[in-house]
Amino acid sequence: MEPIYLDNNATTRCDPAVVEAMLPFFTEHFGNASSIHAFGSEVGKALKKARGQVQALLGAEHDSEIIFTSCGTESDSTAILSALKAQPERNTVITTNVEHPAILTLCEWLEKEGYIVHKLKVDKKGRIDMDEYKSLLQDNVAIVSVMWANNETGTIFPVEEMAALASARGIMFHTDAVQAVGKIPIDLKNTKIDMLSLSGHKLHAPKGIGVLYLRRGCRFRPLLRGGHQERGRRAGTENSASIVGLGMACELAMNKMAIENSEVKRLRDKLEQGILSQITHCFPTGDVSNRLPNTSNIAFEYIEGEAILLLLNKMGIAASSGSACTSGSLEPSHVMRAMGIPYTAAHGTIRFSLSVYNTEAEVDRVIEAVPPIVAQLRKLSPYWTDKGPAANPEAAFAPTYA
Amino acid sequence: MWEYSDKVREHFFNPRNSGPLEEANGIGDVGSIQCGDALRLMLKVEPETEIILDAHFQTFGCGSAIASSSALTEMVKGLTLDEALKVSNQDIADFLDGLPPEKMHCSVMGREALQAAIANYRGEEWSDDHEEGALICKCFAIDAVMIEDVVNANNLNTVEEVTFYTKAGGGCAACHEGIEEILAKVKASRAGPGEVSPPPACPATPEAPKPPSKKLSIVEKIKVIEEVLASVRPMLQRDHGDVELADVQGKKIYVHLKGACSGCMMEAATLGGIQQKMIESLGELVQVLPSSHMPVEA
Numbered sequence: 001m002e003p004i005y006l007d008n009n010a011t012t013r014c015d016p017a018v019v020e021a022m023l024p025f026f027t028e029h030f031g032n033a034s035s036i037h038a039f040g041s042e043v044g045k046a047l048k049k050a051r052g053q054v055q056a057l058l059g060a061e062h063d064s065e066i067i068f069t070s071c072g073t074e075s076d077s078t079a080i081l082s083a084l085k086a087q088p089e090r091n092t093v094i095t096t097n098v099e100h101p102a103i104l105t106l107c108e109w110l111e112k113e114g115y116i117v118h119k120l121k122v123d124k125k126g127r128i129d130m131d132e133y134k135s136l137l138q139d140n141v142a143i144v145s146v147m148w149a150n151n152e153t154g155t156i157f158p159v160e161e162m163a164a165l166a167s168a169r170g171i172m173f174h175t176d177a178v179q180a181v182g183k184i185p186i187d188l189k190n191t192k193i194d195m196l197s198l199s200g201h202k203l204h205a206p207k208g209i210g211v212l213y214l215r216r217g218c219r220f221r222p223l224l225r226g227g228h229q230e231r232g233r234r235a236g237t238e239n240s241a242s243i244v245g246l247g248m249a250c251e252l253a254m255n256k257m258a259i260e261n262s263e264v265k266r267l268r269d270k271l272e273q274g275i276l277s278q279i280t281h282c283f284p285t286g287d288v289s290n291r292l293p294n295t296s297n298i299a300f301e302y303i304e305g306e307a308i309l310l311l312l313n314k315m316g317i318a319a320s321s322g323s324a325c326t327s328g329s330l331e332p333s334h335v336m337r338a339m340g341i342p343y344t345a346a347h348g349t350i351r352f353s354l355s356v357y358n359t360e361a362e363v364d365r366v367i368e369a370v371p372p373i374v375a376q377l378r379k380l381s382p383y384w385t386d387k388g389p390a391a392n393p394e395a396a397f398a399p400t401y402a
Numbered sequence: 403m404w405e406y407s408d409k410v411r412e413h414f415f416n417p418r419n420s421g422p423l424e425e426a427n428g429i430g431d432v433g434s435i436q437c438g439d440a441l442r443l444m445l446k447v448e449p450e451t452e453i454i455l456d457a458h459f460q461t462f463g464c465g466s467a468i469a470s471s472s473a474l475t476e477m478v479k480g481l482t483l484d485e486a487l488k489v490s491n492q493d494i495a496d497f498l499d500g501l502p503p504e505k506m507h508c509s510v511m512g513r514e515a516l517q518a519a520i521a522n523y524r525g526e527e528w529s530d531d532h533e534e535g536a537l538i539c540k541c542f543a544i545d546a547v548m549i550e551d552v553v554n555a556n557n558l559n560t561v562e563e564v565t566f567y568t569k570a571g572g573g574c575a576a577c578h579e580g581i582e583e584i585l586a587k588v589k590a591s592r593a594g595p596g597e598v599s600p601p602p603a604c605p606a607t608p609e610a611p612k613p614p615s616k617k618l619s620i621v622e623k624i625k626v627i628e629e630v631l632a633s634v635r636p637m638l639q640r641d642h643g644d645v646e647l648a649d650v651q652g653k654k655i656y657v658h659l660k661g662a663c664s665g666c667m668m669e670a671a672t673l674g675g676i677q678q679k680m681i682e683s684l685g686e687l688v689q690v691l692p693s694s695h696m697p698v699e700a
Contacts, residue, residue: 302462303462304438304439304462304463304464304467305438305464306464306465307414307463307464307465307468310411310414310465311415314415323438323464324437324438325438325439325463325464325465325505331436331437332438343435343436343438344435344462347435347438347462379420379421380417380420380421380459380460380461380462380468381460381461381462382431382440382441382442382460382461382462383462397431397440397442398431399431399432399433399434399435399440399441399442
């Protein structure tokens, strides 16, 4: 039984063309781009080409606006810490309470360091309130950081509009676009976005490579200081093989953008409808009419996500969950809680995230596999009777906290 | 993903005794939907003998919660209620060939469901005696509530002291920031609202050991040493270890570390903690050493 990978928001497989482009940079083109000799200059040329490929996918005006980093998290930290360091007179960060931990954990630490962090709330569909946002755009704000698309639900945020509003008030705007890049069209030169983070392994490039887009003219302070790499904005010898791989992946993503928004979207919708139509007491989360084309997040009530994943895994199907157990904490996903999803459903959320490699046959197999798994676990659940959920589930089973 | 033992996987994929038990006469509902784990244990008890004839479970939870529930029902069937009450969470974990540290609470939930179900059968009120907080130290599975309690009870002030008392922080060091936050929180609450914070008992200048009213005889001294060892013994035994006095030579106290304590990566911390208590109790500076350090007799 061939395994089915539906966890592409966690990471993706490297495209074979990406691997092929990278291989020479481990062997004959092993040089250091900073060297004067031929070994180095070959690598230098390859980095320049890759920078151009990333620039094209992002629609950046200049290739010097592309800074290679080690991952999305590094790009996020660099962006926010730079904004605070470069504008010591401003002490406030605006973000949302559904960001990735790369932003939220950093912001928690900033609060301990004495900065002020405003986290925008979201409604039941995971959408922010633009009036609340506008009211927070004050002179003490150093930077706004809002994700382009949510990793769990795929919900897309109006970052272009938000960036324009921030810019009008002279406030820097950063977006964590790790989930959006390669899946939806981006044209930075026609926006007011100052900084953007992306991560290679989310778009079929290898792990360990990321990018920070930095608009020309945006005040900046590096996170890592040392050599002159990346024009002194990110010291450290370039990860040349991975940069070349990322460049190739960006070119492929440009070519496949249309497929992502037609065929992948069609398969995602088929999968979601196939599951929702067969199972009672489950619902999709997030803003389903405005989300990434590859993501479907479904809450299965009265059962727990890790148990679902283990049974799916036994069937060769890989997905992920927002349950407490899979997040390694005592609380279910902060994204589900922010949307007000009740605990009995939040622990049972499963995220299916597709890529251009998924097939119709795979989707059919998953549609067939899910209903018996849900039924099997509901049979074990104290919230469930043989006739469906207990009449008043919260009252029928009210355990002592242990 | 977690590293589950084969036995955990087996009990999860093929749970025993699941679903309602019509003739149940003892039911225990425990857990928390917030944390994503909740369990209903149903027992059928023979009134004359108090033997558990049958046990079923219904569980909302992850793989190890379901496996722990299944294991528990298998373990208690055929036991008398008094025998069943002796089943500890460690027994459940051992039955399953171990659980990942983050998942030990699943076995705790099993034990508590058992207590609750037996109390329910006996018509008693069962109240939860265990509060669980966020897992702070993953190396030794110590949660925030435990650290806070120990910090409060012993007036601890540093990460090192917390490590001596709980082991938390003695492994990979990732939780030191978390422990510092708990220390700061407790310190703030000690001060109370509006009150002036009392000067912290700074670890660098501990209270000078009270001078003994008279010099202890060797017999009195050994008695005090044995008392100190007796006081730490339950803590060590909880971790399947033990300690015994080997010899006293002047200011050096040699002890045998036994069971899990012998060769444990926390040996130095354990000895350090014992030494601190010895110094306090004896009122003089002494050194506690493992028996392996005893000078070989000529």
